Amino acid sequence: ELIAAGECRSSVIAGAEFMDLLKKVHPEDIQKWTVPASTKPDKPGDPIHHKLYTKVPEQEKQHGMTLPVNVYPLFEQALRHDRHKALNEHMGEVSQLWAGFSEVAAKHPEHSWFPTTRSCDEIQQPNSSSGNRYVGYPYTKYHCSVLDVNQSAAILMMSVAEAKRRKIPQDRWVFLHGCAESIEKETMHRPALGRSPALHAAGRQALKDANVPISQISQFDLYSCFPVAVEVAAIELGIDVVTAQDASKLTVLGGLPFHGGPGANYAMHSIAAMVEHLRADPGSFGLVTANGGFMSKQAVGVYSTTPYSVTHPNARRWHRTSFRELQAGLDRVPDHKIAERPHGTGVVEAYTIVHGRKGPVEAICVGQLTEQDIGSRFAATSRDPCQIKAMMMQDFVGANVLVQHDRQTGCNSFFLNSTPSRL
Secondary structure, three states: OOOOOOOOEEEEHHHHHHHOOOOOOOOOHHHOOOOOOOOOOOOOOOHHHHOOOOOOOHHHOOOOOOOHHHHHHEEEHHHHHOOOHHHHHHHHHHHHHHHHHHHHHHHOOOOOOOOOOOOHHHHHHOOOOOOOOOOOOEEEEEHHHOOOOOOEEEEEEEHHHHHHHHOOOHOOEEEEEEEEEEEOOOOOHOOOOOOOOOHHHHHHHHHHHHHHOOOHHHEEOOOOOOOOOOOOOOOOHHOOOHHHHHHHHOOOOOOOOOOOOHHHHHHHHHHHHHHHHHOOOOOOEEEEEEEOOOOEEEEEEEEEOOOHHHHHOOOOOOOOOOOOHHHHHHHHOOOOOEEOOOOEEEEEEEEEEEEEOOEEEEEEEEEOOOOEEEOOOOEEEEHHHHHHHHHHHHOOOOOEEEEOOOOOOOOOEEEEEEEEEEO
């Protein structure tokens, strides 16, 4: 926007993560790297962009919903239930897609942290010898993003006038045709756990601003911290079923579990890789998504070597729709009601089993009350080994549970009920 407004001619955007290195060095050595900043860094863009909450709501915090690996499996279970799929069938399809992502990463060993092709069974089935254990059931370690990497990426943006002034060959130019970003409601307040209205809105707006239909996008790089992020993106963007099952069309990198997940900078790698892909296929269009938090903040960009003036023949300059305008529509949707002190019977919307290195630790359940305060959503946990075992042997999404609130701890516990229910 600054470049389009003439306030800036060019800009280098760079990012890096070195979590792997940080875990290998002594804390005292890290202190020697730090140079105190003379000023606070500027945050570009509209201040409302930084609205994304930094504190997890209390009920989510009290019931283990503070880590992505505990929350994304809930989204996966909810989406699976919406699709009316059995657990093994669904996770088999998910793991097959992830095997395709690993193949893409393996083709780029110079960039990938884990350039190894994994089979569907390797990904889906826990195996102590390979180290692939359950992390957040039904996800194994191979389903999950890996943050312990040392990776960096950078891109250079400039105006057409500046590119000409610097005599940069036109076959190197890639244009941003449309983009949008949006913020999702907090997890417990969302209308549906397995969907993302924010991504739906951002995707539609980016494509509209680009003057490019989704059918014209030949290559995607969908943010892929966990499988459900890719599945939901395919749904919300309106990607056709055939493409949505073809990993080579959904990623140019191989995904965060295989290419590596450099924290908040993965999307920079996606854009850099997409630029290279589009240069090799002039005239084609690519779409990149970014995702922060628990599918909490979404961003979409549409790119091509095709000049912006071709898709926008009547435009005086580059333009995008106001973030505030897009976000206002999302914020008008009512929040799902929360049961602060749930007590009584409820029905399970989603659940996961949190695992440690030695096995299952705790079950997390999100559901809705069916008696008092009907429809209000609750979060609850259980450490009962018999209940945990049962929940890994049968599908309990849609099952009845008894919920109890402990006034002293402020926590909710759930107890299984064998009577089936409908959600």
